[in-house]
Amino acid sequence: MRIGIVTGDVRGAGANFFSRLEQLDRANDYLKISKVQVRPVSFRVWLKDALMTRPPNLDLDLVHQTSPTLGIKFTGPTIVSAQNFEADLLRAPIYKQIVSWSYRRADLVLVNSDYQKESLLKNYGLDEKRLCKVPLVVGDDFYPADKRQSEAVRAKYGLGQQFVVAVGQSRLAEQVFTELRSRYRSKIDLVVLGKKQTSSTGIVGIRPAAKDLPALFSAATLGVFAGQECRQLLEMQKTGLPVVALSGGCRVEHGGEGVLFGLSGELSKLAFSLLADRGYRHQMGLKALKNARRSSWQKLVKETVRAYELVASKNRIRSLNFN
DSSP: OOEEEEETTTHHHHHHHHHHHHHHHHOOOEEEEEEEEOOOOOEEEEEEGGGOOSSSSSOOOOOESSTTTTTTSSOOOOOOOOOHHHHHHHHHHHHHHHHHHHHHHSEEEESSSSSHHHHHHHHHOOOOOEEEEOOOOOOTTTOOOHHHHHHHHHHHHTTTSSEEEEOOOOOHHHHHHHHHHHHHHHEEEEEEEEOHHHHHHHHEEEOOOGGHHHHHHSSEEEEEOOOOOOOHHHHHHHTTOOOOEEEEHHHHHHHHGGGEOOOTTTTHHHHHHHTTOOHHHHHHHHHHHHHHHHHOOOHHHHHHHHHHHHHHOOTTTTTOOOO
């Protein structure tokens, strides 16, 4: 079976997944992998050029787009990995049209949660038979860092001994931190990822290098997660970081028992319960680590190859019909 894998950023999830499939390719003559690199570009260039991009080897059994925005003109069977559909709906209408086009033309759409599945059914009107659930997996580069690595990342970004790291809605995180600091008497800072700024109120915004994230999460006292990309939640957990998170969405499904969930008005109370009790914090960190290790690359590759086999065996000339 010859598979074309379409990836964007060479350091992104798609490229990481491709490297795992490559390992399987080397160990098994049954699977032949071809990589198709598509650089992220503007909508105008994307519509003009990327849709016309052809895999270098047209003798393929199917093409797998690791993102719905990576368009490939291919007449054979196609599989698309669903991405952050909530963010898709918030962007320009043309963006939704592009994503919708990718989903609708695909023979199979891979989702990583029941919540994502239900949202795709609701927002894009897809046939449930064309959705396939596969695990959400975090790379092996996320792990509990040692003390030396933690101290190095503190020095690099000018961070104190105690800090809360926030991912997602920065305004909500700042609100939670303000309420938390009024109750917690020891000095503690808030580090907001992706928001580069420094405040006199103990709020620091940084854009760390990807390679520094494991040590940064390991050095943090606790995490606040209010984002939509649940892979980031698992990345925090895989370093053993105890996390409080906004309930709802795919967060509960992926976070499991390793996260304290609450509504926006409850997060500061939950965060304080962790800060005030070191033993409880340690216990939640162990649960977080256990939860993040439930899924493996081996399981992801196995389930994805099973999806490949399903699509390729139904029809190799793009006339697959699940109805």
